[in-house]
Amino acid sequence: MSFESTPDRTGPIDPTRSQQVARGILVLLLVLLGLFTLQDFLISLAWAAVFAIAIWPLFRRAKRRWPPGKHNLLMPLVFTSAVALIFVVPLLLIGIEAAREAQGVLVWVDHARQSGVPVPPALEHLPVGSEAATNWWRQHLTDPGDANTLFRQLKPARSVAMTRQLGSQVAHRVTLFAFTIITLFFLFREGEDVTAQMLVASRRAFGERGERIGRQMIASVHGTVDGLVLVGLGEGVILGGAYAIAGAPHPTLFGVLTAVAAMIPFCAVIAVALASLLVVASGSAAFGIALFAFGMVVIFVSDHFIRPVLIGGATKLPFLWVLLGILGGVESWGLLGLFLGPAIMAALILLWREWTAPAGSKSA
Structure with a gap:
């Protein structure tokens, strides 16, 4: 018995419709199996x-x-x-x-x-x-x-x-x-190779629009990191110093907690309110009230002026959609939603602008 391959006398065969469907089902099945294997x-x-x-x-x-x-x-x-x-x-x-x-x-x-x-x-x-x-x-x-x-x-x-x-x-x-x-x-x-492969895959699957969506989502992640993480750390440093001046207990620990809470819009209010109550309970009512007022000013400026510029400026995303993306992302995905939410909103807004753009105009 011989196991040598026989020559192909039929020549190249174009895939039929049924073969294309079978190939698509096989790819989908393998993707689902891969996701199931890596679910944890x-x-x-x-x-x-x-x-x-x-x-x-x-x-x-x-x-x-x-x-x-x-x-x-x-x-x-x-x-x-x-x-x-x-x-x-x-x-x-x-x-x-x-x-x-x-x-x-x-x-x-x-x-x-x-x-x-x-x-x-x-x-x-x-x-x-x-x-x-x-x-x-x-x-x-x-x-x-x-x-x-x-x-x-x-x-x-x-x-x-x-x-x-x-x-x-x-x-x-x-x-x-x-x-x-x-x-x-x-x-x-392997970042450069992975990036090149992702660009090729997006072009083959979705054309130029897929590449634009990918770049928009990446820009959203950059803006979200600047607007949430960096601004949150800045709030933690500033308010940590204020805690120390006001005489709050464990000002460094409260500063770290404030920085973490400040990465979610409006959540830093909880840390500031708790620190202010502890200062008031220690007998320094004036310092506690002043600390709370100063904290509210810092949070208001950060959430209403600095963050919209850093997050929305990178993708031209309105602040309302930035806020909905962040809060909805946290609700659906946990802390990971801080970055996934705005990225998803940025992609949807880009698709909406392209779909509603006048005929013949180019998308931004």
Whole structure:
């Protein structure tokens, strides 16, 4: 028996309609199988793509200044490590601070079980609800017996179960973050080839319009990073300094929380209000009110003047659609929606403008 290939005497055969349909079904099936296989890592892939798009201009400038060597490993490794440290260092600081606070809470609970806890003077300075809070404290924490009853109601077994569940969630998030960083390294390393392949694929599938939509979405990601991340960090630095001046507890930690909350429009109000209430509760009502007023001014200027220019200016996207994209994206996709939402809105607005443009005019 011979396994040699026989010569093709029929010549090239054009695919029939049924073959084209079968080929399309096969491609769709393979894509669905690939998505099903990677379903637990799709978020990591999306985050890696967002990071790569956001940092790519800086990465290209660095490559032009320091051309890569033979293996092209050093520059991707440096940028990937920098991105990892941006997230790891603050989380470590927060974890260390939380561990210290947890130790203090355990000491406080042990002291409360033995001697009770007297009413703190700060409750008397609350602008609202001072009397009710003071009465509740006297009924539940002043007497050691009442304090023990309250702490027994916390159900330690449930707390242990919640701690285990939290630990498993943290381990899962750490795994996804590690996969994101690994993917980001390969995107930096093979970014030019991946970009060229994506352009070719978009032209073949959608023509010139597909390339325009892709560029519009990439510009939206750049604008969103500038408008959300950079502005949020700026708000955190400014308000962190204000917290320190006003005498708020843990001003650095509150500054970090404010920076994270400020990446979502109007959410920084919660952090500012909490810090202001703590300042008022400590007996400095004037400083607390001044801190809240200053924080509202900073948030108003950032959300109504700076962000619309940075986000909408990159894609000519109206602020209303920027806001809807951000809030709707967060509602649908979580934190990843901060970047996906405006990118989707930018693509839709581009399609709308092209569809409604007068005949013969060119799209912007």
